[in-house]
Amino acid sequence: xxxxxxxxxxxxxxxxxxxxxxxxxxxxxxxxxxxxxxxxxxxxxxxxxxxxxxxxxxxxxxxxxxxxxxxxxxxxxxxxxxxxxxxxxxxxxxxxxxxxxxxxxxxxxxxxxxxxxxxxxxxxxxxxxxxxxxxxxxxxxxxxxxxxxxxxxxxxxxxxxxxxxxxxxxxxxxxxxxxxxxxxxxxxxxxxxxxxxxxxxxxxxxxxxxxxxxxxxxxxxxxxxxxxxxxxxxxxxxxxxxxxxxxxxxxxxxxxxxxxxxxxxxxxxxxxxxxxxxxxxxxxxxxxxxxxxxxxxxxxxxxxxxxxxxxxxxxxxxxxxxxxxxxxxxxxxxxxxxxxxxxxxxxxxxxxxxxxxxxxxxxxxxxxxxxxxxxxxxxxxxxxxxxxxxxxxxxxxxxxxxxxxxxxxxxxxxxxxxxxxxxxxxxxxxxxxxxxxxxxxxxxxxxxxxxxxxxxxxxxxxxxxxxxxxxxxxxxxxxxxxxxxxxxxxxxxxxxxxxxxxxxxxxxxxxxxxxxxxxxxxxxxxxxxxxxxxxxxxxxxxxxxxxxxxxxxxxxxxxxxxxxxxxxxxxxxxxxxxxxxxxxxxxxxxxxxxxxxxxxxxxxxxxxxxxxxxxxxxxxxxxxxxxxxxxxxxxxxxxxxxxxxxxxxxxxxxxxxxxxxx
Numbered sequence: 001x002x003x004x005x006x007x008x009x010x011x012x013x014x015x016x017x018x019x020x021x022x023x024x025x026x027x028x029x030x031x032x033x034x035x036x037x038x039x040x041x042x043x044x045x046x047x048x049x050x051x052x053x054x055x056x057x058x059x060x061x062x063x064x065x066x067x068x069x070x071x072x073x074x075x076x077x078x079x080x081x082x083x084x085x086x087x088x089x090x091x092x093x094x095x096x097x098x099x100x101x102x103x104x105x106x107x108x109x110x111x112x113x114x115x116x117x118x119x120x121x122x123x124x125x126x127x128x129x130x131x132x133x134x135x136x137x138x139x140x141x142x143x144x145x146x147x148x149x150x151x152x153x154x155x156x157x158x159x160x161x162x163x164x165x166x167x168x169x170x171x172x173x174x175x176x177x178x179x180x181x182x183x184x185x186x187x188x189x190x191x192x193x194x195x196x197x198x199x200x201x202x203x204x205x206x207x208x209x210x211x212x213x214x215x216x217x218x219x220x221x222x223x224x225x226x227x228x229x230x231x232x233x234x235x236x237x238x239x240x241x242x243x244x245x246x247x248x249x250x251x252x253x254x255x256x257x258x259x260x261x262x263x264x265x266x267x268x269x270x271x272x273x274x275x276x277x278x279x280x281x282x283x284x285x286x287x288x289x290x291x292x293x294x295x296x297x298x299x300x301x302x303x304x305x306x307x308x309x310x311x312x313x314x315x316x317x318x319x320x321x322x323x324x325x326x327x328x329x330x331x332x333x334x335x336x337x338x339x340x341x342x343x344x345x346x347x348x349x350x351x352x353x354x355x356x357x358x359x360x361x362x363x364x365x366x367x368x369x370x371x372x373x374x375x376x377x378x379x380x381x382x383x384x385x386x387x388x389x390x391x392x393x394x395x396x397x398x399x400x401x402x403x404x405x406x407x408x409x410x411x412x413x414x415x416x417x418x419x420x421x422x423x424x425x426x427x428x429x430x431x432x433x434x435x436x437x438x439x440x441x442x443x444x445x446x447x448x449x450x451x452x453x454x455x456x457x458x459x460x461x462x463x464x465x466x467x468x469x470x471x472x473x474x475x476x477x478x479x480x481x482x483x484x485x486x487x488x489x490x491x492x493x494x495x496x497x498x499x500x501x502x503x504x505x506x507x508x509x510x511x512x513x514x515x516x517x518x519x520x521x522x523x524x525x526x527x528x529x530x531x532x533x534x535x536x537x538x539x540x541x542x543x544x545x546x547x548x549x550x551x552x553x554x555x556x557x558x559x560x561x562x563x564x565x566x567x568x569x570x571x572x573x574x575x576x577x578x579x580x581x582x583x584x585x586x587x588x589x590x591x592x593x594x595x596x597x598x599x600x601x602x603x604x605x606x607x608x609x610x611x612x613x614x615x616x617x618x619x620x621x622x623x624x625x626x627x628x629x630x631x632x633x634x635x636x637x638x639x640x641x642x643x644x645x646x647x648x649x650x651x652x653x654x655x656x657x658x659x660x661x662x
Contacts, residue, residue, distance in 0.1 A: 023065070180220070277523075317360060330425045394439070403440070413451050436484050442489070450506070
């Protein structure tokens with residue numbers, strides 16, 4: 001590991017003969033898993049201009065060493081293509097990251113409550129402590145959730161909101177007061193404010209079965225200003241880089257409006273400060289207006305017209321509110337209203353005729369079958385398969401017959417490890433047989449379907465991709481319960497492919513992303529432990545020690561600490577992330593490492609367009625979309641008339657799925 005030099009470095013000597021154009025970055029002395037069947041292994045990787053210039057052994061690539069070449073000795077570690085989470089609420093997660101106390105990876109409730117107690121002493125008056133996703137009671141040694149009494153004891157005066165899966169939330173007395181809940185507050189439709197004998201709210205909120213009550217309550221907490229949102233997003237992207245993530249497909253969500261909630265990533269793309277490639281989706285926010293939104297979007301841009309750092313990928317994961325189910329596995333399966341297909345068909349037709357792809361949230365086979373019937377009707381008109389990329393998300397109970405129909409219509413599936421965190425609730429509700437193939441990943445692959453993997457973070461599952469990969473290869477929950485038999489598991493190489501090339505296939509980038517091959521993006525990770533040889537139980541503990549995106553070192557630790565780009569200090573300074581960091585890896589519970597900080601980044605992209613870009617790049621594409629929305633006078637009048645106030649503020653959508661509210 002040495003900086004630019006023309007002298008022999010870490011065992012590399014320039015080869016004799018004509019010199020090739022020098023590489024910008026050379027990773028040597030590595031066990032490289034390329035993901036490319038044509039050349040599955042290598043010992044060294046060279047990156048030039050943000051792309052893979054060559055693979056081989058140290059001697060073969062010596063000719064690419066020049067005066068400015070940055071050489072990294074992998075010290076025999078495993079190198080893999082950069083990971084790509086195909087269903088991550090990265091935009092929403094970034095806007096809130098520094099406000100959240102993460103219990104991801106914490107191994108005892110005692111430690112979790114100690115973190116909460118300490119944070120209460122650091123949080124200024126008027127602010128909340130929020131524990132939002134990434135944990136389950138099963139991960140704790142105590143195997144239980146905290147009680148409201150424990151929250152009151154840990155933080156008697158600071159509002160505390162603790163979200164537990166899609167099911168419930170706990171609030172201390174201060175949070176109940178801050179949220180304005182009283183004995184007179186009515187239960188919202190689909191939710192319950194649990195009350196004591198005196199009729200007063202006792203701090204427990206239940207999704208019964210809709211999680212609107214959970215997310216609308218969380219929305220009452222203070223938010224960041226734009227400067228802190230920017231810093232928060234940069235730190236969240238750095239946290240994802242920590243685990244080897246170099247790309248993500250943002251699945252949008254309810255209460256994630258375009259363009260206002262996308263402004264931060266657009267700004268970071270324009271300034272060249274994205275450290276993660278993002279392909280995003282657009283989600284109609286207002287019930288009754290979905291078709292108007294989709295029509296306006298399809299007339300403005302086409303998916304894939306952005307750049308390598310920020311690009312529109314299509315619509316969804318909701319097209320019409322009436323067509324969406326939800327997945328509080330502690331509650332019975334929801335029965336969708338009759339007749340939603342009419343408007344849903346119009347939405348799908350509009351997208352297919354305009355070259356737009358889409359993704360659809362669908363947990364249950366009953367929903368999938370109804371949607372497929374619409375697609376088959378349109379297939380009779382020649383719209384399916386139509387060359388548009390489309391997929392189902394989640395699909396825990398999809399049937400073999402439905403998988404055959406998806407394959408016939410040219411669809412794909414994105415699966416997530418929600419069962420890592422909700423497996424016990426699913427088992428209790430649906431039984432061992434259903435849980436043993438929820439979702440049936442092996443059956444999907446056996447049919448030749450395009451399958452990609454992700455987490456569905458951040459509000460329920462953790463964003464740590466290695467927890468998801470552990471679930472894919474073992475079928476075990478974070479609490480250790482084995483749900484799937486060996487015959488339904490997939491091997492480690494296949495699972496990694498779902499997390500690299502799989503995501504690239506969903507965004508049409510499989511020719512340049514997801515493998516280490518000459519001409520592909522220079523996106524890779526050097527791992528702390530060899531994914532292919534560690535015991536199963538140690539897979540969730542894997543991290544990246546050095547992550548490269550487009551030839552830029554965006555994360556570095558261990559022997560490489562300090563080689564990565566700087567990020568500004570966490571702000572506000574009382575942020576839980578400033579004290580505890582994000583995911584709590586083994587040993588962190590005692591050390592409480594602070595988040596990395598620095599003085600800024602030059603934001604220089606190195607893969608041709610970079611993340612700064614120009615008028616035709618991803619930021620430019622998103623801004624054109626924003627201008628079209630802002631200039632839509634008809635749209636403004638429609639919203640104003642609908643809410644009856646003249647303000648144009650849209651009403652809350654009915655029964656938003658918890659997934660959509662991530």
